[in-house]
Amino acid sequence: MRLIVGTDRGVRVLRWVKGERAASPLVRTLEAERIRAGSVRDGLVYLGTASGKVFVSADRGSSWESRHEGLECEAVCSLATGRGAGAGLYAGTEPAAIFRLDEGAASWHELEAFGALEEGEEWRGYADRRAHVQTLLVDPHADRRLYAGVEVGGAYASEDYGRSWHVIGDGLYEDVHVLAVDPQRGSRVYAATGGGLYWSENRGLTWTQHAGEVGSLYNTALLARADRTGRTVLYLATAGGTPATWTRTGAQARLHVSRDGGVTWEEATIGAQRFRRNAYPVIVPDLEDPEGAFVATGGGSVYHGTRSGEFWVRIYRGGETIGTLLAV
Numbered sequence: 001m002r003l004i005v006g007t008d009r010g011v012r013v014l015r016w017v018k019g020e021r022a023a024s025p026l027v028r029t030l031e032a033e034r035i036r037a038g039s040v041r042d043g044l045v046y047l048g049t050a051s052g053k054v055f056v057s058a059d060r061g062s063s064w065e066s067r068h069e070g071l072e073c074e075a076v077c078s079l080a081t082g083r084g085a086g087a088g089l090y091a092g093t094e095p096a097a098i099f100r101l102d103e104g105a106a107s108w109h110e111l112e113a114f115g116a117l118e119e120g121e122e123w124r125g126y127a128d129r130r131a132h133v134q135t136l137l138v139d140p141h142a143d144r145r146l147y148a149g150v151e152v153g154g155a156y157a158s159e160d161y162g163r164s165w166h167v168i169g170d171g172l173y174e175d176v177h178v179l180a181v182d183p184q185r186g187s188r189v190y191a192a193t194g195g196g197l198y199w200s201e202n203r204g205l206t207w208t209q210h211a212g213e214v215g216s217l218y219n220t221a222l223l224a225r226a227d228r229t230g231r232t233v234l235y236l237a238t239a240g241g242t243p244a245t246w247t248r249t250g251a252q253a254r255l256h257v258s259r260d261g262g263v264t265w266e267e268a269t270i271g272a273q274r275f276r277r278n279a280y281p282v283i284v285p286d287l288e289d290p291e292g293a294f295v296a297t298g299g300g301s302v303y304h305g306t307r308s309g310e311f312w313v314r315i316y317r318g319g320e321t322i323g324t325l326l327a328v
Helices: 112-119 243-249
Strands: 002-007 010-015 024-029 035-041 044-049 054-057 075-081 089-094 097-101 132-138 146-151 154-158 176-181 189-193 196-200 218-226 232-239 254-258 266-268 282-285 293-296 301-305 313-317 322-327
Touching (some): 010 313, 112 154, 132 176, 176 218, 232 293, 282 322
Parallel strands (some): 075 132
Antiparallel strands (some): 075 089, 146 154, 189 196, 254 266
């Protein structure tokens, strides 16, 4: 298995064999770019950068080609790909907009209906960031359905490949970080936000805040997948406060795992990282193990684990800030 580690100083391609305690570095590339987002489809790996570019690799990260003609933005914050014949590649950007690249097309085009939403919504930036599409998702149950979350500005959905959009933020905290669809129940959607974990039973029309601890903590990453028995497993990363407090108190990062679709949670043990400054910005599935996952830390490390409550092994230790992580 290869891991594509996108950092603030380019891409690190690693080789990792299950059971080994450390991944082996293979390639360092795109070192002039700050990587923010990634997606994989049909053997192609896509990466988005803080400079508003997209790169694609057909050889699992060994070499890259630019693919950003027509993409007009300051940064690419999220990427999403569908699986069906009508699905394309989507890019969520800063300032908040969504672009689509159709299969075989040479240039991106903006989904103008999404941009028009800003006229009636209150999108706003923070610090030196403008409002941006932090999370973008093609529904795994239906390629025509898209979900997008604006930081800061709520959640939105499309039922027609992005041609039209509607608000789905009733009851949802507006600082949306990650959206995920339940792998077993297509009508259930999860939202990891700056105000805790939420879920919807009607594709985002209305939302309920989780009543437990994870419903009040600052959420940084979320992964939903099915285990060997078909149950929904959720991995949720949280922090003890907002990023503005991390330099003083540390992020107090924690990883929570649920084996029953979010009803109950256990905390996984990831070394001493809980008391360090860096949060867990990315969680991705282990492609060879339906109960496994990889967790990236803001400080440049990657951990692998298989079950909640067990110690997760650090398989990579780098010095760069990790923006995205992909298993291919």
